[in-house]
Amino acid sequence: MTFRTSGSSGTPKRCTHRLAALWEEVNELALLVPGRRRVLSAVPAHHVYGFLFTVLLPRAGAALPVTDLRAAAPGAVVAQLLPGDLMVAHPDFWDLAASSEPRFPADVVGISSTAPLRDASxxxxxxxxxxxxQVYGSSETAGVGWRDTADAPYRLFSYWRRGEEEGTIERETGGEGERFALQDRLSWSGPDTFLPEGRIDAAVQVGGTNVFPAYVAEVLALHPQVAQCAVRPMRLDEGRRLKAFVVPHPGNDPAALRAGLSTWIGARLTPAECPAAYSFGPDLPRQPNGKPADWIIDARD
Structure with a gap:
C-alpha cells in the first residue's frame, strides 16, 4: 500500500507499506479498543492514519459501520456519540472539542494522531x-507507539524496538527486519517507552504542513527595518502557529514595523509559514549561558 505525505521538504513523496505490516498494527490496535460498535471519522482515509482506523480496523473483527464527519463541527460530533463509539480525529479537532468542556457517554474511545496534542486538552x-x-507515528513508519494518559510516555507496539544506531527505530515483521530514520528526537525512559522531543530536521507542522522556522527567520531578516529575528513554534498554551521575535534597526518604531510586517511577510511566504504573533525588543531572548531562549508572546499580538 502506498500513501503520500508532504515530507520534510514540503514536496509530496510516496511511502509504501506492506499490507501485512499494516494488519499487524491493526491487530494490536484492536486489542487496545475492544468492544467498538461503530467508527466516526474526522480524518481522510487516503492517509495512513485514516486508512488504518477507518478502513482496516473496522474489518479486523465484526464489520463496523464507518461515518465520515469531517464536515461537522466538533461540538456537533460529540453530541451524537453513543456508548461503544470510536471517534477518530486529529489534534485540532480535539482542541476545539476540549474547549467546550464536553461530557461523553460511557465507553467512548477517542483516537488522536498526526501531531502532538496539548496535555491540557x-x-x-x-x-x-x-x-x-494517542498514537505516535508518521507516514513513513505508520504507528510506532501509544498512550492513553496525558503526560505519560508512549509505549512501543510489540514489533518495534529502539534502533542500535542513534536516531533510528527498527521493526521486525514476519522474520524480516527493517530500519527507519526517525524524524523526531525521542527521549527513552525504558527499552520500550519514550517521549518525543521535537523534530530532528527542525521542521514543525502548522495546519498539517511542514514548515521550517529557520527559513522563515531568514526571510524575515531580509526586511530593511529588521536587524535580527528569531522564529519558533508557539508553545502549546499559545497556539499552533509560528511566532517571531524581532529586533528592529535603531530608529525604527516597533509599532509602525508591526503594522506592516504581516503584509510584507505574507507576500513572500505561504500562509502556514507566516508567523501569527510578533514580539519586539532591543535584543533576542537568551538564556544566562547565551543560548537562544523561548519567549511569551505579547498580549497585543
Missing amino acids: ARALASGGLRLL
Whole structure:
C-alpha cells in the first residue's frame, strides 16, 4: 500500500507499506479498543492514519459501520456519540472539542494522531469521560507507539524496538527486519517507552504542513527595518502557529514595523509559514549561558 505525505521538504513523496505490516498494527490496535460498535471519522482515509482506523480496523473483527464527519463541527460530533463509539480525529479537532468542556457517554474511545496534542486538552477530555488513545507515528513508519494518559510516555507496539544506531527505530515483521530514520528526537525512559522531543530536521507542522522556522527567520531578516529575528513554534498554551521575535534597526518604531510586517511577510511566504504573533525588543531572548531562549508572546499580538 502506498500513501503520500508532504515530507520534510514540503514536496509530496510516496511511502509504501506492506499490507501485512499494516494488519499487524491493526491487530494490536484492536486489542487496545475492544468492544467498538461503530467508527466516526474526522480524518481522510487516503492517509495512513485514516486508512488504518477507518478502513482496516473496522474489518479486523465484526464489520463496523464507518461515518465520515469531517464536515461537522466538533461540538456537533460529540453530541451524537453513543456508548461503544470510536471517534477518530486529529489534534485540532480535539482542541476545539476540549474547549467546550464536553461530557461523553460511557465507553467512548477517542483516537488522536498526526501531531502532538496539548496535555491540557487531553486532560480536559479525560475529565469529561473520554478515554483518549494517542498514537505516535508518521507516514513513513505508520504507528510506532501509544498512550492513553496525558503526560505519560508512549509505549512501543510489540514489533518495534529502539534502533542500535542513534536516531533510528527498527521493526521486525514476519522474520524480516527493517530500519527507519526517525524524524523526531525521542527521549527513552525504558527499552520500550519514550517521549518525543521535537523534530530532528527542525521542521514543525502548522495546519498539517511542514514548515521550517529557520527559513522563515531568514526571510524575515531580509526586511530593511529588521536587524535580527528569531522564529519558533508557539508553545502549546499559545497556539499552533509560528511566532517571531524581532529586533528592529535603531530608529525604527516597533509599532509602525508591526503594522506592516504581516503584509510584507505574507507576500513572500505561504500562509502556514507566516508567523501569527510578533514580539519586539532591543535584543533576542537568551538564556544566562547565551543560548537562544523561548519567549511569551505579547498580549497585543
